[in-house]
Amino acid sequence: MAEFDEALENRLGELTRETKDRGIPLMIVIEGPPASGKSRLANALYMALDAKYTNFMATRPPREIDLRYPFLQRFWNHLPKAGDINIHFRSWYAQYINYKSYGIKENIRTEYTDIRQDMENFEQMLTDSGYEIIKLYVDAPEEVRARHIQKLKDNPILKWKAEEFEEQLDKTDYIKEMKKFLDMLTGCPWTVIDFEDKEGAVNTLFSTVVERLEARLEQEDQTQDGSVDGDFTKKYEAEFFDFDFEDEKISGKDYKAILPDLQSRMREIQFQLYKEKVPLILVYEGMDAAGKGGNIKRIREHLDPTGYTVNATGAPTDVELLHHYLWRFAIDIPRSGHVAFYDRSWYGRVLVERIEGLASKQQWQQSYEEINAFEKSLYNSGAIIIKFFLSLDKDEQLERFESREDDPDKQWKLTDEDWRNREKWDEYVEASEDMIRKTHTAFAPWHVIPGNNKKYARITALKKVIETCEARLGISAKSGD
Amino acid sequence: MAEFDEALENRLGELTRETKDRGIPLMIVIEGPPASGKSRLANALYMALDAKYTNFMATRPPREIDLRYPFLQRFWNHLPKAGDINIHFRSWYAQYINYKSYGIKENIRTEYTDIRQDMENFEQMLTDSGYEIIKLYVDAPEEVRARHIQKLKDNPILKWKAEEFEEQLDKTDYIKEMKKFLDMLTGCPWTVIDFEDKEGAVNTLFSTVVERLEARLEQEDQTQDGSVDGDFTKKYEAEFFDFDFEDEKISGKDYKAILPDLQSRMREIQFQLYKEKVPLILVYEGMDAAGKGGNIKRIREHLDPTGYTVNATGAPTDVELLHHYLWRFAIDIPRSGHVAFYDRSWYGRVLVERIEGLASKQQWQQSYEEINAFEKSLYNSGAIIIKFFLSLDKDEQLERFESREDDPDKQWKLTDEDWRNREKWDEYVEASEDMIRKTHTAFAPWHVIPGNNKKYARITALKKVIETCEARLGISAKSGD
Structure with missing residues (x-):
């Protein structure tokens, strides 16, 4: 029988104080079959x-409310911030196997392979932005596990826990499915710990973590600088902004005639989404004063407020800055059947953060794929995602700025920052085009709407939302049934 | 028919930008019978x-998970921070009536009157710390409501909403119970808005909020300074520290003989708490180096890690500072059946915050009652609350500091702050005594344990936890059943 190695424990303490100081977030995943001794470890x-x-953080059987969010929601919600440590006792792997074994389909749109892909993307995204993920599998021979179970059974207070273990073994393919994951060559590697006696297993666990952290810290010391340049050499193309702004108009009379019907229809759509538990995500981007807020208002106007939220994205808080940049959005996405408007969004990463140098070139470049993966995971959970880019020409923006300046009730809307952003107009155009080109996907398409005429933009967006939802809900465009 | 008053809307915008700037958190509660038009308002x-x-924030029928937390949990979780606004569409009032109408007892320990008291304390606590709570009741004559319901019924897509309204009217005593609340003379006052046409009702709603905010801002301008001195003149008494430290000892041999049995029993207790869904809250306070962490460790040692958490309370984050001081604790209390250790706690308010001047005299003085009310609400939801104060004499502390200083593996535990705190020893003693005297209640008692002998303190705490839980769970001290 091994003896507990106190020096190793001290070293582990030392290293984790170091990762805390350096702001490295650490996730330690512990998987293993029931009664393998993993809870003691x-x-x-x-x-x-x-x-x-x-x-x-322990995984547990999904509750009804879990099934109303994307598969990875709980892990997003509990993501460690810079320097913090999460111990995941069972993790997205056990959760995946549970879903699959019990045939849970409720927040899975297509196939389990999509969820597996979401998991891989999740780990990739985190490690790419500096998270350290250490995955451990605690194994024990069947007779050892049987002995553990028997010991529990002998105690009347603990007996039910043994029954729970047995049920898990009976009803899920945990061991078989985990075997596949352990054999995979992609993603963060697994370390298998054989549980024979507790002290020996603890020593192995501690030394595995110690080695990984030592390697990580050494690697950090050798890297000069985090901002590696990619080979991102897309040249500037103006294709998305070639609207003939003059042509896209709607008269005040037509607007007044069409709007109320569309808004009533939108209200019906909201109720139908709620009934069928489909979440709707509406993202708005565009230049300052392009009319995003007013556009959103026309869609909201007749909705039931208990079923939608408006998320106006400002600068991140201190706590948000200590997390992955997608975290603050991921923890706040709508549950099934609800509508969420985003007045600006996660795309700030590749717009303002790119232009103001708040993200390094490498960071914002890798964000396109991360955002696509993120939106894919929302899509996989059943969401409709519609993204609007409200375009507007530079002269029109100036006019709107000046009219805000002159109106005492609207002055507050115009800030010095708006003027500063205006000076970087060309950079915003370039970044917006890159963004649209790189994140325009079948599951989350962009719609660029010319915004010089506000009424036209509102009607266009409203129609697009209604049309997309009708198609998804399978309800006809005319009748209310 | 009234016309929508745009000037009023602008004034509302202006005032709420002002409350935002001044950091006043605002909660607007909207209650009203089904189909009264309150969702449009x-x-x-x-x-x-x-x-x-x-x-x-809308209330909704309780989910299973809600019933595993105190009654007010969701409202704590969504409490607005300084300058933010919450619209509560139905609120703790509707939730209370739901619980009562449906006879939900699961997280109610004693009587509904206790929950009513919790609600009153909650509002009081918030307004005392600067929250503005505006409560509106939207009423409509029965024929108007019947018309609203009929209109929904006529639309096949919206019909189910009408049925929901009717069910609410059938199955709950909403109108009758709300009447009682409206007639109450204590607490924040209600404003009744009669819904005849939408525009008129909106104007009334806006002007009510405008008037309340104007009054609030005017009052703020008149108040010179927030720190009013109370008549808190408790004199210093040393009663809680009169231990004969020499006597309270346990030999190493006895310790080793007793500890494992107590820890096994503690493990059984944990499983039984889980089975019976009783949450256990263990609060530790005491001087630096009094042995809180080590004491907690002995209790944790054989527990199942999926069923407990350790909350080590440090300085609040920026976001936490923008909330009520109890918020960060309230959002993180254990769900039913779980155990939470607090290595320091909300009592920081009346210890470090008092001594370092981080809370005004008025603030920390009113905190005793707020903390008692908070703990009472936890108790009302079924929790066992045990509070330990580990006492220690000044010489012993010095010895422990010096021994930490000499041990390379323990140096990190000793900070400059520890030395600074030591200089304020007498102030901490006085604050601790006041705290214990003012917050020692039947539902959340303090146990002062002499901590000069660590082994004695550990065994004493462990025994106290086991004994308290056994009594509550009704399991005998000896057997495992």
Whole structure:
């Protein structure tokens, strides 16, 4: 029987204080078959780490409410911030196997392979932005596990836990499915820990984490600078902005005639989305004063407020800055059947953050794919995603700025920042075009709407939303049934 | 028919930008019988406010998970931070009536009157710390409501909403129960809005909010300074620290003999708490180096890590500072059946915040009652609350500091702050005594444990936890059943 290695525990403490200081977020995944001893190991690890910045997160059977969000929602919600540590006791792997074994389909749009892809993207996205993910599989021979179960059974207070283990073994393909994951060559690697006696297993666990952290810290010391230049050499093309703004108009009379019907229809659509539990995500981007807020208002006007939210995206808070940039959006997406408007969105990463140098070139370049993967995961959970880019020409913007300046009730809308952004007009055009080209996907398409005529833009957006939802809900455009 | 008053809407915008700037958190409660038109009013209000800092929160029938937390949990979770606005579409009032009508007892320990008291305390606590709570009741004559329902019924897509309204009217005593609340003379006052036509009702709603905000802002301008001195003149008494430290000891041999049995029993207790869905809250306070972490460790050692958390309370984050001081604790309390350790806690308000001047005298003085009310609400939801104060004498602290200083593996535990705190020893003693005297309640008692002998303190705490839980769970001290 091995002896507990106190020096190793001290070293682990030292290294995790170092990752805390350097702001490296750490996720330690512990998987393993029932009664393999993994809860004792996990507890030893939890106790060895500083409770100030260590969170213990266990997966559990999905609740009804979980099924109203994307598959990875709980992991997003509990993502560690810079320097913090998560111990994942069972993780997205066990959750995946549970879903698959029980045939849960409720927030899976197509196939389980999509969810597997979401999981891979999730890990990739996190490691790319500096997260350290250490995956451990605690295994034990069948007779050892049987002994653990028997011991529980002998105690009347603990007996039900043994029954739970047995049920898990009976009803899920955990061991078989995990085998496949362990054998995969892509993604973060697994370390298998054989549980024979507790002390030996704890030592193996601790030394695995210690080695990984030592390697990580050494690697960090050698890297000069985080901002590696990619081979991103897309040249400027103006294709998305070639609208003949003069032509896209609607008269005040027509507008007044059409709008109320569209708004009533939108209200019906909202109720139908709710009934069929389809989440609707509406993203608005565009130049300052392009009319995003007013456009959203026309869609909201007759909706039931208990079923929608408007997320106006401003500068991130201190806590948000300590997380992955998608985190603040991911924890706040609508549950099934609800509508969420985004007045600006996660695309700030490749617009303002790119232009103002708040993200490095490497960071914003890798964001296109991350955003696509993120939207794909929303799509996989059943969401309709519609993205509007409200375009507007430079003269029209100036006129709107000046009219805001002159109106005492609207002055507050115009800030110094708006003027500063205007000076970078060309950069915003270029960044917007790159964004649209790189993130225009079948599952989350962009619609560029000329915004010089506000009424035209509102009617166009409203029609597009209605039409997309009708197609998805399979309800005809005319009748209310 | 009234006309929509745009000037009023502009004034509302102006005032809420002012409350935003001044950091006043605003909660607007909208209640009213089904089909009274309140969702249209609420939407108008939502649209008139700036989406950047306005949240819309609807109550809904409780889910299973809600019943595993205190009654007010969801409202704590969504509490607006300084300057933000919450629109509560139905609120704790509707939730209370739902619980009562449906006879939901699951997270109610004693009587509904306790929950009513929790609600009153909640509002009081918030207004005392600067929250503005505006409560509106939207009423409509029965024939108007019947007309609204009929209109929904006529539309095949909206019909189910009408049925929901009718069910609410059938199955709950909403109108009768709300009447009682409206007639109450205590607490924040209600304004009744009669819905005849939408525009008129919107105008009334807006002007009510405008008047309340104007009054509030005027009052703020007149108040010189927030720190009013209370008549808190408790004199210093040393009663809680009169231990004969020499006597409270346990030998190493006895310790080793007793500890494993107590820890196994603690594990059984944990499983039983889980099975019976009783949450256990263990609060630790005490001087630096009093042995809180080590004491908690001995209790944790054999527990299942999926069922407990350790909350080590440090300085609040920026976002936390923008909330009520109890918020960060309230959103993180254990769900039923789980155990939460607090290595320092909300009592920081009356200890470090008092001593370092981070809370004004008025603030920390009113906190005793707020904390008692908070703990009472946890108790009302079924929790066992045990609070330990680990005492220690000044010489012993010095010895422990010096031994940490000499041990390379423990140096990190000793910070400059520890030395600074030590200089304020007498102030901490006084604050601790006041705290214990003012917050020692039947539902959340303090246990002062002499901590000079760590082994004695650990065994004493462990025994106290086991004994308290056994009594509550009704399991005998000896057997496992």
